[in-house]
Amino acid sequence: MTQVPKKKPTAKMLLFGGLSVILYTTLFLKSETVMQFFTRGGIYAALPIATVFLFSYIHGSFAGNFWSVVGIEAQKTRLQEKMEQQKSRARRTERPRPRLRAHT
Amino acid sequence: MHEVANFIDLNLIMIIYLFLVGFVGGLVSGFIGSGGAFVLTPGMMSLGVPGAVAVASNMCHKFPKALVGAIKRYKYGQVDIKLGLIMAVSATVGVQIGIQIQHAILARWGQSGSNLYVSLAFVLILVTVGGYVFRDARKCARSGGVEVVSALAKKLQKIHLPPMIYFKTADVKISLWLTIPVGLATGMLAATIAVGGFIGVPGMIYVIGTSSLIASASELVIAFVMGLGGSINWGFHGLIDIRLTLIILAGSLFGVQLGAIGTTYVKDHMIKVVMGTIMLMVAVSRALAIPKYLNELDVIQMDPAVISLMTQTSFVIMVTALLVGTVIILVGIWKGRKAEKKDRLLHAPPIPETASH
Structure with a gap:
């Protein structure tokens, strides 16, 4: 099976980069x-805390997309594969079994 | 309500310096779970930032960085949220115990006594734990990077002391009571030397029995919870310099994500190699600071010029420790990517030959 090359998130990087600069x-x-x-x-402590959350979302998204655009992305790990296997097993067991109902 | 603090004026060189230190600190934290922030407080103080503002601003950058790192590593299947949260609860209690010990020492022996206690704790813990981590990393490297669960963890996992908790991602079942000492020690160390992960990560590996990947990733959850609590406290006293926090954060969000990506390119024992190396180098750095405090307490008499030289050398070694860690991580990523490219070329489907005749 050939791997389809993933599209680079350039637009996202530029969007979050622009927001970060602003x-x-x-x-x-x-x-x-x-x-x-x-x-x-006092209560004004909420201001720096909320600000770092906002900046970490905007600038964090920019930084994450930046590494993807320059081609530095994570390899699929053994742990990820294990997690995906567990999820697919869980999905299989969640599916309701067909039941035969006989009206007597 | 709040103490009056002097907030410094920033120039471009300071901004670049803080950004770079943030990047390097973030890279190490994303890779080993913690340990990147310890240079930032002295680094900011060297720019003229008052101690309390430096600690507050550093802590306020630490928790969002840990959050971003934890989310990234969760996507790679490396974070055990339950383990991180349970450890964070006991670590929060540990922080309070650590603060009380600090207060008692400060009241009894003053600032120099407190500094001496902090440096001794640094040296004792980092030499013991760091030495063990480093030795284990070398053992793992010799056996081809295969990690085995420690004998102590295996024994502890067999103790049936309810409530027993199963950590799904870590695939470990252990009594809640046995996780508490690790959490307490993490918090106490965080309150003493500001880097709880130097106990938290080895504790999760050797006492609870998780792999180093899971331990370093779950440590980010602990760092987030503790950092958020600490930042609210500092913010309540009005001591966070948001400009410093956000400049460091700008660099560290690049670093922490690169560090997290790096964990997927290296063998698991590389986390131990980086952690052990940094811990041992920081131990040497702090050992060089001890004579200064002994001199201030009149225990020994030393030439002030020698003490000044030792203090400067101590700071240089601390920065070098972080840089050595950075180089090991970057080389690891570079080698991993090279091997991946080679592997891809080897397994690439052959190009179909076109009929030329």
Whole structure:
């Protein structure tokens, strides 16, 4: 069986890369205001925590797609194969068995 | 509510420096589960960032990095979420115990005493555990990279002490009570030297009996839970410098994903090789810092010039440890990719000959 070459996620990389640049530029252009609110403490602790979640999603997606575009991708591991086998076994057992119902 | 902290002005060189340190730290963390962040706190402090702000900003970058690394490695089938979460609970308790010990030492012997305790803990634990991990890695390498479950783990798995828990991905059944000491030690070490994974990963391998791949990947779950809790605490005191956090995160999100990809190209024992090497080098680095604190406590008398030289050498060795780890990982990925290409060429279907006559 021949392997079909996977399409590189260039568009995704550019999208998330663009969003990442916008986020970082905004942060540094407005850094004084950001620091003023983010270091107030108390309930304002939610601001840095929410921000790192947002940045890790946007910038993390950009970084992940970047490695794919430059051709550095994971090999299929033995553990992945084992996991897929377990899933297909589970699917097989989940399927309802045909039953013969006799009305007496 | 919050303490007044001095937040530094950033320039381009500082930004590039933090990005690169973040990348290298992320790469090591993605590969061995932890251990990349220990250079960041002293690294930030060398730029003039106050200690508490450096620790807070470092921790706030650590948990999203661990989350991204854990998601990536989960896709490769390497994360045992149940194991990570159970360990994270006892590790959180361990952090509190570690903090109490730190407070007691600080109150009794002051800052120098506390620094001395931290350095001694570093040296003792890293030499003992790191030496064992490194020896085991060499043994695995000699046997062709085959990992075997330790004798201790096999014995512990036979102890039937309810509740017994089955960890599906790790394929290990062990009593909950036997996971608790490992979790506690991980948390205590995290509170002492900021890198709980130096106990957590070997603990999961040699005490619980998981493979090094599963242990290093599940450690990322523990790091996420502990890091999130710690960051909320630091954020509550207003000490997180979000600019520093996000610059380091920018580099580390590239690194952590490359490190995670790297685990699929190397033999399992390479995780032990990298971990053992870094641990032993960091032990040497911290050993060089001990005379400084002994001098401050008037236990020994040393020339300040010699102490300054030892302190600088200590920092250089710590950075070198991270760089050596990085080189081993990158060479491993490069070799793995080369072997994969060769394998693909060997197994490629033959090109059909066209009829020329």
